[in-house]
Amino acid sequence: MTPRLFTPGPVPILPKALEVMSHPIIHHRSTDFIQVFSEVREGLKYLFDTQEEILILSSSGTGAMEGTVLNLCSPGDEVIVVRAGKFGERWGQIAQTYGLKVIPLDISWGEAPTGAQIEALIKKYPTVKAIFLQACETSTGVDFPIEEIARFTRTQDLLLVVDAISYLGVSPLKMDEWGIDVVVTGSQKGLMLPPGLSFVALSKRAWARQKTSTLPKYYFNFSKELKAVLENQTAYTPAISLILGLREVLKYYKAEGKETIFRRHKKYAQAMREAVKALNLELFAKNPSNSLVSICVPQGVDGKKIITLLRDEYQMTIIGGQDQLKGKIIRIGCMGYVGAQDLISVFEALEKVLKTLGANIPVGKGVEKLKAVLGKER
Amino acid sequence: MTPRLFTPGPVPILPKALEVMSHPIIHHRSTDFIQVFSEVREGLKYLFDTQEEILILSSSGTGAMEGTVLNLCSPGDEVIVVRAGKFGERWGQIAQTYGLKVIPLDISWGEAPTGAQIEALIKKYPTVKAIFLQACETSTGVDFPIEEIARFTRTQDLLLVVDAISYLGVSPLKMDEWGIDVVVTGSQKGLMLPPGLSFVALSKRAWARQKTSTLPKYYFNFSKELKAVLENQTAYTPAISLILGLREVLKYYKAEGKETIFRRHKKYAQAMREAVKALNLELFAKNPSNSLVSICVPQGVDGKKIITLLRDEYQMTIIGGQDQLKGKIIRIGCMGYVGAQDLISVFEALEKVLKTLGANIPVGKGVEKLKAVLGKER
Numbered sequence: 001m002t003p004r005l006f007t008p009g010p011v012p013i014l015p016k017a018l019e020v021m022s023h024p025i026i027h028h029r030s031t032d033f034i035q036v037f038s039e040v041r042e043g044l045k046y047l048f049d050t051q052e053e054i055l056i057l058s059s060s061g062t063g064a065m066e067g068t069v070l071n072l073c074s075p076g077d078e079v080i081v082v083r084a085g086k087f088g089e090r091w092g093q094i095a096q097t098y099g100l101k102v103i104p105l106d107i108s109w110g111e112a113p114t115g116a117q118i119e120a121l122i123k124k125y126p127t128v129k130a131i132f133l134q135a136c137e138t139s140t141g142v143d144f145p146i147e148e149i150a151r152f153t154r155t156q157d158l159l160l161v162v163d164a165i166s167y168l169g170v171s172p173l174k175m176d177e178w179g180i181d182v183v184v185t186g187s188q189k190g191l192m193l194p195p196g197l198s199f200v201a202l203s204k205r206a207w208a209r210q211k212t213s214t215l216p217k218y219y220f221n222f223s224k225e226l227k228a229v230l231e232n233q234t235a236y237t238p239a240i241s242l243i244l245g246l247r248e249v250l251k252y253y254k255a256e257g258k259e260t261i262f263r264r265h266k267k268y269a270q271a272m273r274e275a276v277k278a279l280n281l282e283l284f285a286k287n288p289s290n291s292l293v294s295i296c297v298p299q300g301v302d303g304k305k306i307i308t309l310l311r312d313e314y315q316m317t318i319i320g321g322q323d324q325l326k327g328k329i330i331r332i333g334c335m336g337y338v339g340a341q342d343l344i345s346v347f348e349a350l351e352k353v354l355k356t357l358g359a360n361i362p363v364g365k366g367v368e369k370l371k372a373v374l375g376k377e378r
Numbered sequence: 379m380t381p382r383l384f385t386p387g388p389v390p391i392l393p394k395a396l397e398v399m400s401h402p403i404i405h406h407r408s409t410d411f412i413q414v415f416s417e418v419r420e421g422l423k424y425l426f427d428t429q430e431e432i433l434i435l436s437s438s439g440t441g442a443m444e445g446t447v448l449n450l451c452s453p454g455d456e457v458i459v460v461r462a463g464k465f466g467e468r469w470g471q472i473a474q475t476y477g478l479k480v481i482p483l484d485i486s487w488g489e490a491p492t493g494a495q496i497e498a499l500i501k502k503y504p505t506v507k508a509i510f511l512q513a514c515e516t517s518t519g520v521d522f523p524i525e526e527i528a529r530f531t532r533t534q535d536l537l538l539v540v541d542a543i544s545y546l547g548v549s550p551l552k553m554d555e556w557g558i559d560v561v562v563t564g565s566q567k568g569l570m571l572p573p574g575l576s577f578v579a580l581s582k583r584a585w586a587r588q589k590t591s592t593l594p595k596y597y598f599n600f601s602k603e604l605k606a607v608l609e610n611q612t613a614y615t616p617a618i619s620l621i622l623g624l625r626e627v628l629k630y631y632k633a634e635g636k637e638t639i640f641r642r643h644k645k646y647a648q649a650m651r652e653a654v655k656a657l658n659l660e661l662f663a664k665n666p667s668n669s670l671v672s673i674c675v676p677q678g679v680d681g682k683k684i685i686t687l688l689r690d691e692y693q694m695t696i697i698g699g700q701d702q703l704k705g706k707i708i709r710i711g712c713m714g715y716v717g718a719q720d721l722i723s724v725f726e727a728l729e730k731v732l733k734t735l736g737a738n739i740p741v742g743k744g745v746e747k748l749k750a751v752l753g754k755e756r
Contacts, residue, residue: 007405022400025572027385027695058574059437060614063597097596188615194403196436196574196617198427219441220477222734236438237566239617240388241399317405373581 005313006346008138008166008292009289010190011336014252017193017245029233033240036247037232044199044248046203047258048167048183050175054201055225058239061165061186064198066094066209067220068161068184071239072130072206074214075099080121080131082113086322087163091132098215103128109325110140110294112287115148122156130159130181135167139322141285141294141331143171147178154338159206165189165198169253170265170291170335181206188244189289191249196239232362264377265290268343269333271373277346278369279361280355284329292333294321303327305357306350314349342378343369381693384724386516386544386670387567389714392630395571395623405613411618415610421628422577425546425636426561428553432579433603438541442576444472446539446562447597450508450584452592453477458499458509460491464517464700465541469510476593481506487703488518488672491664493526500534502697507587508537508559512610513545517700519663519672521549525556532557539583543567543576547631548643548669548713559584566618567669569572569627570714574617643668643756646712646721647749653725656747657732658741662707670711672699676737681705685733692727700754709717718755722748 005012026032044054057064069091073079077100081092084107092148095102103125107113113133122128129304131153136143146162153160159181164173168183169190175183181203188195202222210222224235253261269290276283276295284294298305303320304327321329332346347370351363404410422432435442447469451457455478459470461732462485473480481503485491486559491511500506509531513522522542531538537559542551546561547568553561559581566573580588580600588600602613631639647668654661654673662672675681682705688694700706710724724749729741 003402003410005402005405005406007617010403010405013402018400018402022396024381024383024391025388026381026398027383027388027697028573029697030689030695032381057599059441062614063441066597094596098592099594152628177387186615188618194617194619195406195615196620216475216477218472219444236440237387237564237573238438239572239620240566240707241572241619242574242617311408317408319405320408 003317004342005317006332007317007319008331008333008335009186011189011192011193011333012338013194014192014249014337016248016252020248021241021245023244025244028181028237028240034232036243040243040247040250041229041232043247043254047250047253048175048201049173049177050201052175052201052203053226053229054199055222055229056234056238056243057198057200057220057225058196058236059198061184061198062090063089063220064184064186064200065163067217067222068093068182068200068374069098070215070217071210071222072161072182073098073100074212076101077129078103078125078127080105080125080128082107082131082133082144084111084113084140084142085109085137087137088135091163092146094130110142110284110286112142113143113149115145115152118149119152122152122158128158130161132161133163135162135164135173136289136291138166138292139325141289141292142287143167143285143289146173146180150178150180159209159320164337166291170262172262173191175201187246189335191246193242193245193249197242197246204366212265267377268338268340269293269373270342271333271370272332274373275366275370279351279366281361291335292331294329294331296325296329298354301354301357301359306330306353309353309356310349313353316346316349318346340374343374381695382720383695384710385640385695386709386711386713388573389567389711390716391572392570392627392715394626394630396590398626399619399623401622402511403622405616406615412610414621418625419607419610421625421632425628425631426553426579427551427555428579430553430579430581431604431607432577433600433607433610434612434616434621435576435578435598436574436614437576438573438578439562440468441598442464442562442564443468443541443577445595446560446578447472447476448593448595448598449588449600450537450560452590453478454479455507456481456503456505457501458483458506460485460509460511460522462489462491462518462520463487463512463515465512465515466528466553469541473510486664487601488520488664490520490522491527491701493523493530494524496527497530500530500536506536508539510542511538513540513542513551514667514669516544516670517703519667519670520538520665521545521667523665524551524558528556528558537587544669544713548640550640553579565624567713569624571623571627572618575620591624643712645752645755646716646718647671649748650710650721652751653744653748657729657744659739669713670709672707672709674707675705676732679735679737681708681733683735687731687734688727691731694724694727696724718752721752
């Protein structure tokens, strides 16, 4: 059996991207690279649904999150941080590291903030400079209503900063149309590449704020990066092989059409959720994402063992909960280069594993439902 | 013709590393990855010649340089920065960004600092906390006498911080034996990988200093990374495919023996230098590195055209000077996976290009000398 990843990042990589990453690399100041970069630049604008430039950083998504804080804020700035999982807490930790005043909006893990909650908080704290949140909180499998939230933020003098690391490339995110100020993502999720690249796009008002920010930065200096992007370059030596792979991914999105790909992931996630219900298992996420499904570990079953058995017996990697959710949930991703057959395989294996571990489930019903929803999906 | 890189980073990649980078990736919290990481951890200690742990960061070398400043310093610290080229200036810029008091040791580009100069400066500024310099200043092709300099620093209460980005893996650097406090490097030079990873090793006294440093850091938090390394992990999602490639590179170093590889690069560099002299051309570097050769552009020849012609006619990428050296020098690297035949090819092409551009050189003499010095070197 070939080992398969069903984790919410890293994910299976686009085969054509894997292939080009085994070719000899080119120099990052060469005319060939400038050509690659200009293609990538256009492809990213298509995917981010924006006319703005997208910065390409060589770091994990966390690096891009930190860079975003460093470039938008100044010491003492008041910021709202939505904490509904591990990655919301990370925004808060970064903001606190740099001396910002964090106004937390704490939401039960598994739930999403509403536009009304954000609106109320903006009214209560009128001097807030920015709101930091997720589009998909990977730790819980919950999508946040970004379009709705943006309705309350885009008319105010504050920035809406969206970590779309586990979201972009899977579900529609219309940066310009919705009025999002900053979109951050990484290479190893929806973009079906290995980890190592991160991306940031800023709206015009975010760029205006960037110019006034006084937090010190060097490697993550966005004005330096923007200057380089306009010359189809990066400020520092980039992860060249990943950028070569990225070109293939962006060609793939363009050829298939991003809406087609988004629809496919939506159907995948829906099929997984219905399969979970058909097994009489409980979904953890209240506003579930199309990037992954989070499933409550059934009473009396060792959550860790589900993962170990899937790995040892079926060479399939899924993942458990983080921090307070350790042992309580399992998470199965449908980001990256996955197909209907992959999802059927992992649910077939999951049913057997759960049965082995003593769960009282109607074996076969999950896969049956999954197949029914997936229909002719490839 | 296959395009070939002769730039001082990025460099030709080890074929076996290229191959594994086209395999599907594994999850960074899996037992498989922990196994890979533990092998890589040992291999890096062998290459850095140290008993200390080596941190693996997902960033370019500049990110690791910034991380080093952030983890060792506190605002107002007095530091010596050796500025003998573009990368020495970069240490200075980073230090200034974070409010350190920079005592510059400005050296003419093309020359190296001496141990005596460092000793004199330490005596003059006894409260200096650290010295930042290069092992090889890539912009000029000069190696610094690190072993000699360390003799003056290791007995004082200050840290010797060495950017070995264009040095490690090419020439011997005995971190523990020489008494270097911090070694920084990147993946895309001596390590014959694509760019995207950087590495930092700290001595015990550097770790002690790290604990007292008050500059804020999040992504480049070395204590968090050390904790992760001890569990064969990284703090944040790493550039997994590059780490899989790194394992192959480190196996290669171990199998060949690092000293054998260092001797080979030494001979390559020596052969290139003698070939340059045989062509009556002038070497730019006073204490030339084994990582690259920097050659003065002959009078009346357009330096930029040398590079363009080599690229367009021979598919070979070399590079010119940076900043004040633009148009004045050309640089040819012998880092990474290069062999004697590659060097012969690039010199054959270079001779023809120089002749075409009107340089008065004894065509053929360079390659003849190169072959004589290389002898049976493969």
